[in-house]
Amino acid sequence: MREVAIVGVGLTKFGELWSQSLRDIFAEAALAAMADAKIDKIDSLYVGAMSGGLYNYQEHLASLMADYIGQQGVPAARVESACSSGSQAVRMGYYEIASGASDIVLVGGVEKMWDADDGTFVLGTAADQEYEAYNGVTFPGLYAMMANAYMHRYGLTREQLAAVPIKNHKHSVHNPYAQYPFEIDLKGVLNSAPVADPLRLMDCSPITDGAAAIILAPLEIAHKFTNNPIKIKGVGAATGPIALHDHKDLTRLDAVRLSAERAYKAAGVTPNDIQFAEVHDCFSIAEIIVAEELGFFEYGTAGKAIAEGQATYGGKLVINPSGGLKAKGHPVGATGVAQLIEATLQLQGRAGKRQVENAKLGLTQNMGGSGGSSVVHILEAING
Amino acid sequence: MREVAIVGVGLTKFGELWSQSLRDIFAEAALAAMADAKIDKIDSLYVGAMSGGLYNYQEHLASLMADYIGQQGVPAARVESACSSGSQAVRMGYYEIASGASDIVLVGGVEKMWDADDGTFVLGTAADQEYEAYNGVTFPGLYAMMANAYMHRYGLTREQLAAVPIKNHKHSVHNPYAQYPFEIDLKGVLNSAPVADPLRLMDCSPITDGAAAIILAPLEIAHKFTNNPIKIKGVGAATGPIALHDHKDLTRLDAVRLSAERAYKAAGVTPNDIQFAEVHDCFSIAEIIVAEELGFFEYGTAGKAIAEGQATYGGKLVINPSGGLKAKGHPVGATGVAQLIEATLQLQGRAGKRQVENAKLGLTQNMGGSGGSSVVHILEAING
Numbered sequence: 001m002r003e004v005a006i007v008g009v010g011l012t013k014f015g016e017l018w019s020q021s022l023r024d025i026f027a028e029a030a031l032a033a034m035a036d037a038k039i040d041k042i043d044s045l046y047v048g049a050m051s052g053g054l055y056n057y058q059e060h061l062a063s064l065m066a067d068y069i070g071q072q073g074v075p076a077a078r079v080e081s082a083c084s085s086g087s088q089a090v091r092m093g094y095y096e097i098a099s100g101a102s103d104i105v106l107v108g109g110v111e112k113m114w115d116a117d118d119g120t121f122v123l124g125t126a127a128d129q130e131y132e133a134y135n136g137v138t139f140p141g142l143y144a145m146m147a148n149a150y151m152h153r154y155g156l157t158r159e160q161l162a163a164v165p166i167k168n169h170k171h172s173v174h175n176p177y178a179q180y181p182f183e184i185d186l187k188g189v190l191n192s193a194p195v196a197d198p199l200r201l202m203d204c205s206p207i208t209d210g211a212a213a214i215i216l217a218p219l220e221i222a223h224k225f226t227n228n229p230i231k232i233k234g235v236g237a238a239t240g241p242i243a244l245h246d247h248k249d250l251t252r253l254d255a256v257r258l259s260a261e262r263a264y265k266a267a268g269v270t271p272n273d274i275q276f277a278e279v280h281d282c283f284s285i286a287e288i289i290v291a292e293e294l295g296f297f298e299y300g301t302a303g304k305a306i307a308e309g310q311a312t313y314g315g316k317l318v319i320n321p322s323g324g325l326k327a328k329g330h331p332v333g334a335t336g337v338a339q340l341i342e343a344t345l346q347l348q349g350r351a352g353k354r355q356v357e358n359a360k361l362g363l364t365q366n367m368g369g370s371g372g373s374s375v376v377h378i379l380e381a382i383n384g
Numbered sequence: 385m386r387e388v389a390i391v392g393v394g395l396t397k398f399g400e401l402w403s404q405s406l407r408d409i410f411a412e413a414a415l416a417a418m419a420d421a422k423i424d425k426i427d428s429l430y431v432g433a434m435s436g437g438l439y440n441y442q443e444h445l446a447s448l449m450a451d452y453i454g455q456q457g458v459p460a461a462r463v464e465s466a467c468s469s470g471s472q473a474v475r476m477g478y479y480e481i482a483s484g485a486s487d488i489v490l491v492g493g494v495e496k497m498w499d500a501d502d503g504t505f506v507l508g509t510a511a512d513q514e515y516e517a518y519n520g521v522t523f524p525g526l527y528a529m530m531a532n533a534y535m536h537r538y539g540l541t542r543e544q545l546a547a548v549p550i551k552n553h554k555h556s557v558h559n560p561y562a563q564y565p566f567e568i569d570l571k572g573v574l575n576s577a578p579v580a581d582p583l584r585l586m587d588c589s590p591i592t593d594g595a596a597a598i599i600l601a602p603l604e605i606a607h608k609f610t611n612n613p614i615k616i617k618g619v620g621a622a623t624g625p626i627a628l629h630d631h632k633d634l635t636r637l638d639a640v641r642l643s644a645e646r647a648y649k650a651a652g653v654t655p656n657d658i659q660f661a662e663v664h665d666c667f668s669i670a671e672i673i674v675a676e677e678l679g680f681f682e683y684g685t686a687g688k689a690i691a692e693g694q695a696t697y698g699g700k701l702v703i704n705p706s707g708g709l710k711a712k713g714h715p716v717g718a719t720g721v722a723q724l725i726e727a728t729l730q731l732q733g734r735a736g737k738r739q740v741e742n743a744k745l746g747l748t749q750n751m752g753g754s755g756g757s758s759v760v761h762i763l764e765a766i767n768g
Contacts, residue, residue: 053437059509060466063756066623075621082444099482125443237459239450372447
């Protein structure tokens with residue numbers, strides 16, 4: 001198996017991008033990544049996107065995007081796994097290079113969510129439609145049930161829950177790509193509109209347009225493209241029950257734990273080796289459970305630890321230095337790729353005022369639905 | 385790069401499957417493939433599907449299907465490339481095994497098209513929405529323009545065009561999985577309802593529900609699962625312009641030619657080595673152009689050759705022994721996988737009354753849109 005490195009990254013501003021089309025934003029990110037790797041030609045393309053069909057009435061996105069980034073002719077496929085589509089696409093690109101079939105693979109993620117007629121309905125298609133959505137449950141509702149179960153079992157307080165978005169918004173202030181790069185305070189969270197009890201608006205990641213792209217290459221030739229390649233040291237993916245009612249325990253996310261175990265094993269590292277992580281904080285309770293499943297904190301303790309500053313600069317590790325899904329934004333298909341970009345920038349020392357000191361090993365965790373799928377990548381700085 | 389083999393296949397009946405759900409038909413095909421390979425556990429899953437979102441209001445299909453086939457926990461991703469989704473999913477599974485990351489990969493394709501509110505609109509999302517569909521062009525319209533251009537340039541007659549569905553329906557009679565396993569005659573084609581001139585209803589592949597699944601494994605251990613593994617000898621994929629107006633020549637399909645060149649090169653064979661091919665006859669004109677791009681006939685001659693019996697039993701090679709998309713049916717995400725199943729059955733000598741004699745090398749060609757993407761697989765019998 002050939003080793004694989006990230007040799008270029010490109011990102012659009014996340015937000016409400018009314019003046020650009022779906023293809024525009026994908027091309028912007030893809031061409032930025034190609035410029036970063038100083039290339040004008042790729043061997044193969046993957047596009048991570050959750051629902052070009054329902055958001056934009058456009059499927060066949062990989063063919064479309066190959067055409068619009070001037071790479072017509074290359075093999076191209078779209079990869080979908082709800083909100084983990086982007087990281088799944090990275091996984092496919094990784095295998096294609098590892099197998100020896102291709103050298104230079106562009107993996108992009110994109111979603112233009114503001115175009116949707118009914119965005120809540122579209123997101124609901126990541127759940128079990130026939131048993132969940134058709135009975136009226138939406139994603140905030142599903143995560144609210146998890147939050148209630150967790151608070152009941154572990155005594156997590158409403159204030160501790162609020163510590164997650166407060167931290168992530170604080171991180172986002174120094175991220176020029178973030179959708180909401182401003183701080184919020186406890187009062188702001190607790191007084192924000194109720195969405196699904198106990199979750200309020202400031203517990204929920206937003207609706208976002210955005211695109212992200214990375215260039216992958218075999219590690220052995222990575223220095224042709226950058227003097228600072230980042231090695232993909234381990235990849236782990238897993239599925240869990242697509243329906244929340246099939247979870248054995250509402251306070252756990254089995255797919256996250258399993259994907260992390262596989263990635264740690266592949267990379268030969270442990271949670272204690274990680275200096276920072278980009279994780280899937282689609283709702284504030286998600287970051288708490290995910291941080292536990294990734295092995296950063298014991299079960300039942302992550303909420304308290306985050307509230308005490310253990311997941312920010314100066315703590316045990318920095319979780320979501322980019323601002324996370326909550327403050328950076330969550331264009332679902334782009335999110336997984338954007339997480340790898342933040343990790344790359346951190347490991348290359350290019351993260352500006354949000355730089356994590358001495359970052360050598362970073363982790364990304366991207367999730368679909370209420371834990372129906374999860375992908376973990378472990379990235380390593382190999383220079384300096 | 386490890387060599388990869390097909391060690392099990394499973395298929396549902398194609399047709400209007402009103403009494404089964406999307407997950408039901410996928411599970412039926414997947415479990416049949418697992419039984420064929422005598423396994424009860426897989427390492428990884430791919431699901432090819434064009435639009436679970438628009439057809440069934442269900443995304444996140446790979447997570448859902450992993451769950452419903454009793455394989456919760458495995459890595460899983462859905463792959464989409466419009467009507468070439470199935471073969472693209474096979475390509476991903478091929479890379480995952482070739483890289484050494486996994487051993488036993490189930491690749492399934494599925495589409496339940498009769499559930500759609502507006503099936504013609506959904507298929508239109510495989511075209512360039514903003515420039516084609518929004519201006520009123522549908523897929524029959526796009527292929528009708530190609531047919532008119534071809535007839536004008538090469539003098540193809542309406543009767544020669546009809547020879548394609550007549551041949552494919554004749555082949556389908558012996559396929560127990562076919563949607564329309566009956567013969568049609570010239571009068572029947574010429575008197576069928578006009579759809580988009582010169583194409584009539586009997587030139588158009590139907591709306592179909594169906595699922596197909598194969599089990600892939602490294603060739604070196606393939607005999608653990610079957611005494612007759614089929615080697616994937618070459619894979620080629622390519623993109624072309626997603627919009628028909630960007631084709632340099634309306635009578636050509638560049639992506640098909642390019643994907644075939646790549647597959648022939650990878651396999652080290654030529655078109656003359658192939659005894660049969662399953663190709664993408666979404667419309668009768670498509671089979672004619674595709675047969676030329678695959679190198680079976682000179683440009684401008686395939687219509688005449690097919691009408692003269694050169695693409696059926698006793699001719700140069702057999703094209704679409706299964707009945708093709710026209711008669712077997714075209715559940716878009718399943719089609720590419722079903723093509724590989726027909727090729728496998730032929731190469732294993734399991735094709736019954738539609739068996740191609742001395743079949744050693746078969747080819748499959750699966751296309752998205754009006755040539756926006758194409759995938760070619762070359763399969764080889766390694767026993768007997």
